[in-house]
Amino acid sequence: MANQTSDFRTCPTTGLKVHLPAQTLIRINAVTAVVYILIGGILALLVALTRWPAVHLLPADLFYRALTAHGVTMLIFWVIFFEIAGLYFGSAVLLSTRLVGIVFGWVAYLMMLAGSLMTEYTILIGQADVMFSAYPPLKAHPLFYLGLILFAVGALIGCILFFATVIMAKAEGKYSGSLSLVSFGLAIAAIIAVVTIAGGAAILIPTFLWSVGLLSHIDAPTYRLVFWLFGHSSQQINVSAMVSIWYLLAALTVGAKPVSEVFSRTAFLFYAFFINVASAHHLMVDPALTTPWKIWNTGYVFHLAVVASMMHALAIPASIEVAQRKKGYVHGLFEWLKKCPWENPGFSAMVLSFCGFGLLGGITGVVFGTEQIAIVTHNTWRITGHFHTTVVLGTTTAFMGLTYYVIPLIFQREVMMPKLAMIQPWMFAIGVAIFSIAMIAAGGYGVPRRHWDITFAGAPYGFEFSPTVFLLMSVMGLGAIMAVLGGAIYCLVTVGSVFFGKKIS
Amino acid sequence: MAFNLPERVWWKPMHTEEKVWIVLCVIFGLTTFFFMPVWHMIGHQNPPSETYKLLPSQFADKVNTFVDQYAVKEASGEVKTDKGTPIVHPPGGSDIYLMGKQWIWYPILELEKGKTYRLHLSTIDVEHGLSIYPLNMNFMALPDYDYVLTITPGEAGEFPILCNEFCGIGHHKMVGKIIVKE
Ligand code: HEM
Ligand SMILES: [Cu+2]
Ligand SMILES: [Cu+2]
Numbered sequence: 001m002a003n004q005t006s007d008f009r010t011c012p013t014t015g016l017k018v019h020l021p022a023q024t025l026i027r028i029n030a031v032t033a034v035v036y037i038l039i040g041g042i043l044a045l046l047v048a049l050t051r052w053p054a055v056h057l058l059p060a061d062l063f064y065r066a067l068t069a070h071g072v073t074m075l076i077f078w079v080i081f082f083e084i085a086g087l088y089f090g091s092a093v094l095l096s097t098r099l100v101g102i103v104f105g106w107v108a109y110l111m112m113l114a115g116s117l118m119t120e121y122t123i124l125i126g127q128a129d130v131m132f133s134a135y136p137p138l139k140a141h142p143l144f145y146l147g148l149i150l151f152a153v154g155a156l157i158g159c160i161l162f163f164a165t166v167i168m169a170k171a172e173g174k175y176s177g178s179l180s181l182v183s184f185g186l187a188i189a190a191i192i193a194v195v196t197i198a199g200g201a202a203i204l205i206p207t208f209l210w211s212v213g214l215l216s217h218i219d220a221p222t223y224r225l226v227f228w229l230f231g232h233s234s235q236q237i238n239v240s241a242m243v244s245i246w247y248l249l250a251a252l253t254v255g256a257k258p259v260s261e262v263f264s265r266t267a268f269l270f271y272a273f274f275i276n277v278a279s280a281h282h283l284m285v286d287p288a289l290t291t292p293w294k295i296w297n298t299g300y301v302f303h304l305a306v307v308a309s310m311m312h313a314l315a316i317p318a319s320i321e322v323a324q325r326k327k328g329y330v331h332g333l334f335e336w337l338k339k340c341p342w343e344n345p346g347f348s349a350m351v352l353s354f355c356g357f358g359l360l361g362g363i364t365g366v367v368f369g370t371e372q373i374a375i376v377t378h379n380t381w382r383i384t385g386h387f388h389t390t391v392v393l394g395t396t397t398a399f400m401g402l403t404y405y406v407i408p409l410i411f412q413r414e415v416m417m418p419k420l421a422m423i424q425p426w427m428f429a430i431g432v433a434i435f436s437i438a439m440i441a442a443g444g445y446g447v448p449r450r451h452w453d454i455t456f457a458g459a460p461y462g463f464e465f466s467p468t469v470f471l472l473m474s475v476m477g478l479g480a481i482m483a484v485l486g487g488a489i490y491c492l493v494t495v496g497s498v499f500f501g502k503k504i505s
Numbered sequence: 506m507a508f509n510l511p512e513r514v515w516w517k518p519m520h521t522e523e524k525v526w527i528v529l530c531v532i533f534g535l536t537t538f539f540f541m542p543v544w545h546m547i548g549h550q551n552p553p554s555e556t557y558k559l560l561p562s563q564f565a566d567k568v569n570t571f572v573d574q575y576a577v578k579e580a581s582g583e584v585k586t587d588k589g590t591p592i593v594h595p596p597g598g599s600d601i602y603l604m605g606k607q608w609i610w611y612p613i614l615e616l617e618k619g620k621t622y623r624l625h626l627s628t629i630d631v632e633h634g635l636s637i638y639p640l641n642m643n644f645m646a647l648p649d650y651d652y653v654l655t656i657t658p659g660e661a662g663e664f665p666i667l668c669n670e671f672c673g674i675g676h677h678k679m680v681g682k683i684i685v686k687e
């Protein structure tokens with residue numbers, strides 16, 4: 001019986017009952033995620049050092065290959081493996097119940113692993129130099145698309161297991177009433193994921209058929225529209241997961257309790273309802289779309305999702321303040337803030353992720369996505385800078401912070417090298433902030449994204465960027481080195497602790 | 506805590522602070538939304554949406570006819586070129602063509618300051634991104650679609666045009682230009 005009590009252990013810290021087969025699945029997904037961020041980080045360094053004109057490391061073909069691999073590895077494989085681990089954690093562990101369909105969990109994992117290896121291999125051998133967006137008529141080897149499809153189906157199974165576990169736990173009387181806020185937020189992420197993966201299937205399957213010659217034509221603007229339904233909504237999975245992790249980390253680090261459940265849950269619901277149209281802001285300067293369509297999609301519904309983020313932006317600091325004041329830090333306006341556990345990497349990662357995502361990512365996103373402003377931002381480095389403040393400074397930093405709790409709670413090991421772990425989120429986040437801001441500034445001068453040589457040597461005519469641009473590119477390079485070092489420490493501490501950390505019994 | 510089950514009845518009314526914040530956020534959202542169409546009406550530069558469907562071969566034919574018709578000629582009668590790309594001087598007010606192909610922008614357009622043109626933008630192979638410097642204005646060129654940009658050059662000079670959508674290994678060499686005469 002899958003339900004035998006011997007399948008469970010009780011966590012000494014949280015009192016949660018941990019389903020051991022689920023724990024193994026969480027471990028393997030999390031470890032795979034870390035392997036991918038390691039690979040993606042090495043690629044990031046190669047790409048950044050090539051774009052730094054004074055270094056210009058890789059030749060053109062390798063640069064475009066490394067860039068394709070960096071985008072796919074980080075945006076898809078690192079993030080989604082970690083999220084699947086998070087979904088199992090948010091259902092089975094947080095509800096102290098069993099994960100339904102362990103076998104399917106393994107099937108999902110193996111499909112994702114096989115799919116990701118297939119895609120990486122195709123990129124590595126030079127058969128898919130098309131960037132992660134892979135706009136047809138640029139064509140990659142069929143295995144590139146097939147790998148992504150396999151990966152997506154695996155992830156979809158993971159989401160289904162999450163829902164099945166939640167429903168089964170209720171049926172078995174493991175909990176009554178409503179889900180916890182964190183699980184609720186993760187459920188929203190999983191719902192968006194299902195929609196997103198459907199979008200991904202709608203576009204990747206025809207593209208795969210086209211790549212093997214079974215379809216003769218893929219309409220370019222249709223591909224772009226549906227691709228970004230998939231590509232942008234998947235960022236909303238990240239946002240919902242990240243915000244859930246903020247609530248979780250606030251609870252774990254300072255014991256914060258949601259100030260108002262209604263308020264926070266409403267904000268999560270807004271994500272589910274209003275986010276999917278946001279793909280429009282990738283298409284502002286495309287032909288084939290009408291102006292009213294562009295305005296409606298970026299304007300109205302888009303901003304309700306922004307309202308949702310602004311609501312979380314009130315709820316989370318408020319809950320931390322309330323928790324701190326309850327502990328007696330009531331002097332002056334800011335004693336509670338000063339007395340926060342800043343040396344705890346879980347806490348600092350949450351705050352850095354929160355501030356970086358909101359102040360840099362959110363604001364640049366809302367501004368750059370407007371109809372007219374897109375004329376000067378589209379495909380420039382402003383965009384690359386923007387999404388490194390959201391999905392890297394925001395999501396990735398939050399995931400890193402959670403890792404410092406996953407290690408003791410799920411891997412039952414102590415975090416090694418605590419001094420290094422303490423500075424890690426700061427180094428990573430500040431490095432990312434520096435290189436992203438430099439990218440955004442350089443993009444303001446028109447520096448294009450995905451471009452090997454902005455000195456245009458070998459081109460028939462040239463364009464000379466101002467010296468400021470070259471200064472900014474150097475700042476980008478230095479920030480990138482700092483961020484990569486921060487990422488390397490993360491991998492070192494994580495892998496070290498998981499394999500060699502002191503066992504917690 | 507946020508990861509524990511909520512109290513049995515968690516749907517209690519919100520506090521005043523939260524209500525006020527929601528109102529402020531919604532006002533913000535509505536204001537920004539309100540200005541989306543408003544900017545479109547009172548602003549002077551909007552991304553156009555005029556688009557026609559046509560095959561790449563049809564677009565290439567139009568471009569070739571256009572080049573034959575308006576090519577600038579040397580004294581010898583030969584078509585004037587710059588690094589192999591013909592220079593074309595269409596009259597103000599006309600329909601003009603710019604074609605992306607791996608990895609050149611074709612042809613070189615010579616325009617007159619203050620005149621208005623209908624620029625037809627497309628590509629005959631993969632997607633390209635038209636990026637005009639140093640203004641930094643960006644528009645997509647997609648195969649099978651003729652994207653019409655109505656433009657009025659306000660300044661004389663040479664304007665390099667880059668490609669800013671990845672279009673293959675020669676992407677970074679895809680530089681063309683638009684010349685604007687007084
Ligand atoms: C140490 C951290 C990182 C550094 C230094 C870094 C640096 C860069 C650089 C220099 C580019 C190339 C920009 C261009 O040429 O247009 C890039 C692209 C990109 N990065 Fe990162 N990155 C980092 C981490 C991440 C992470 C964690 C993610 C995702 C979760 C990510 C997602 C992407 C994506 C999606 C692209 C765009 C690829 C494309 O244009 O096709 N990066 N990054
Ligand atoms: Cu191009
Ligand atoms: Cu290009």
